[in-house]
Amino acid sequence: MRLTIDATPLLVRSAGVKNYLHYWLRSLRSLAGDFAVRTFPINLHPEALDHEGSMAGPVATVAGLARLHLANYLRLPVVDGFGARCDVFHASWLLRQPPRCSKLTATVFDLTCWLMPEVHTAANVKAARRFAEVMLRRADGLIAISEHTRNDAVRLLGLSPEKIAVIWPGVADAFFQAAPEAVQRVRERYGLRRPYLLFVGTIEPRKNLARLLEAWQSVKADLREHYELVLAGPPGWGDPGLIERLRSGSPGVRYLGYVPEDGLPALTAGATAFVYPSLYEGFGLPVAQAMAAGVPVLTSAVSSLPEVGGDAVLLVDPLSVTDLRSAMERLLESPSLRSRLGALGRQRAELFRWDRVARQSWEFFQRIAGQ
Numbered sequence: 001m002r003l004t005i006d007a008t009p010l011l012v013r014s015a016g017v018k019n020y021l022h023y024w025l026r027s028l029r030s031l032a033g034d035f036a037v038r039t040f041p042i043n044l045h046p047e048a049l050d051h052e053g054s055m056a057g058p059v060a061t062v063a064g065l066a067r068l069h070l071a072n073y074l075r076l077p078v079v080d081g082f083g084a085r086c087d088v089f090h091a092s093w094l095l096r097q098p099p100r101c102s103k104l105t106a107t108v109f110d111l112t113c114w115l116m117p118e119v120h121t122a123a124n125v126k127a128a129r130r131f132a133e134v135m136l137r138r139a140d141g142l143i144a145i146s147e148h149t150r151n152d153a154v155r156l157l158g159l160s161p162e163k164i165a166v167i168w169p170g171v172a173d174a175f176f177q178a179a180p181e182a183v184q185r186v187r188e189r190y191g192l193r194r195p196y197l198l199f200v201g202t203i204e205p206r207k208n209l210a211r212l213l214e215a216w217q218s219v220k221a222d223l224r225e226h227y228e229l230v231l232a233g234p235p236g237w238g239d240p241g242l243i244e245r246l247r248s249g250s251p252g253v254r255y256l257g258y259v260p261e262d263g264l265p266a267l268t269a270g271a272t273a274f275v276y277p278s279l280y281e282g283f284g285l286p287v288a289q290a291m292a293a294g295v296p297v298l299t300s301a302v303s304s305l306p307e308v309g310g311d312a313v314l315l316v317d318p319l320s321v322t323d324l325r326s327a328m329e330r331l332l333e334s335p336s337l338r339s340r341l342g343a344l345g346r347q348r349a350e351l352f353r354w355d356r357v358a359r360q361s362w363e364f365f366q367r368i369a370g371q
Contacts, residue, residue, distance in 0.1 A: 003365050053248075092106070104139045
């Protein structure tokens with residue numbers, strides 16, 4: 001079987017989708033071989049993950065994006081050439097015209113543009129709805145990154161549940177094996193001299209950071225004197241006042257900005273606890289990463305997060321500042337609770353190994369191809 005994956009997100013600035021696509025592509029090629037797994041609009045073999053820029057050289061990036069634009073806006077049969085050389089074509093949300101000569105699949109990441117359009121730009125909402133009409137409804141098969149996302153897709157888009165396979169994403173091996181010396185180096189790099197609670201993610205309204213900051217400021221004074229709250233992630237869109245507040249600094253709060261992928265495992269492993277009070281997630285990769293690093297996790301009791309965390313996380317109502325504050329105090333005041341959750345998290349994170357994802361995905365593609 002031959003598979004072509006639309007890897008356009010690797011050529012632009014992106015966060016979660018880019019992470020997923022990078023490691024998924026590597027794991028599929030490791031399983032099936034380079035000949036069986038190729039990419040559109042150019043054949044990519046990226047090494048290090050870079051969220052902030054293209055993962056191809058300048059010439060290849062321009063060539064790839066030009067090919068995408070020819071397919072999208074001039075209606076030229078660019079994609080058909082790739083479709084003719086494969087049995088299954090897996091599309092991304094950046095492509096507007098699917099190939100007509102191969103089976104079509106895609107990944108459903110979340111339905112926030114339907115459930116919470118106010119936490120997206122108008123352009124994102126428009127693009128998501130177009131992708132649903134052009135790709136998701138026409139696809140021969142779909143991958144949902146959680147059971148919750150699958151249920152949302154069936155309920156909101158009217159898709160047939162039989163054509164959607166749930167395959168959880170994976171966690172990079174580095175999160176399972178961050179060494180103490182790497183943790184020390186990252187602490188020195190960012191000047192982290194006190195124990196810290198950690199949040200990782202794009203700074204945007206859906207991540208619920210205003211409530212997290214409010215809850216942190218109401219945590220017992222002696223705990224805030226001993227610990228600090230550290231936030232890592234690039235600015236997204238939304239409340240510019242929040243970004244300004246983070247950058248100007250608040251007592252006991254550190255904003256690191258974007259942390260490169262190679263620094264995240266050690267930064268995560270060095271945390272006393274991980275806090276992720278998001279209002280909605282299709283999966284919630286930072287939660288799985290923290291569990292893989294053996295760090296106790298506090299997260300929201302909404303969307304897919306209970307599915308991902310199972311009994312290995314402390315769940316809170318993300319709309320309740322009081323609930324957030326109480327849970328943070330409980331974690332910081334109980335070493336035994338932190339130890340138990342850390343151990344349970346490591347055990348559960350074994351479900352999110354990329355080799356498992358690759359096997360399940362390849363079986364899905366073979367089924368779609370009729371092999």
